[in-house]
Amino acid sequence: MAQVETRARYAQHIILDTRWMDNDAYGHLNNVVYYSLFDTAVNRWLIERDLLRVADSAAIGLVVETGCRYHAPLTFPDRPTVGMRVAHLGTSSVRYELAVFRNDDDTASAEGHFVHVYVDRESRRPTPIPPSIRDALGTLRMPVPQPVP
DSSP: OOOOOBGGGOSEEEEOOOOGGGBOTTSSBOHHHHHHHHHHHHHHHHHHTTSOOTTTOSEEEEEEEEEEEEOSOOOTTOOOEEEEEEEEEOSSEEEEEEEEEOTTOSBOSEEEEEEEEEEETTTOOBOOOOHHHHHHHHTTBOOOOOOOO
């Protein structure tokens, strides 16, 4: 069984809010909410650094792959923190690894990833990640984890 991630293993942390409507019939956040938290954290990070202008950026990142493992439930009104790091930075793609931490917990309630492929806004064909975005994404790289003996 893989070790659950901790906050220290992520380069950036973004605090988000849960909403009443995020709870499902089982009394915890529905699984799709975690994907929304991932997407919101990454796009907020990009927008706050003026790396994504939703209306007119020439190159945009489209999500082509996602995944999530769940360890412990969250519920409204928890305030999750999303930890972000970059695991791979290619010519036109970036793989983000993310974790959701409940309130002040140090271990992840969920861990996931998604891959952005950068495309030209008009043609929707892959394009190299713009240099300013590539440089910023480089700040999210973390050392490769070492196996636990």
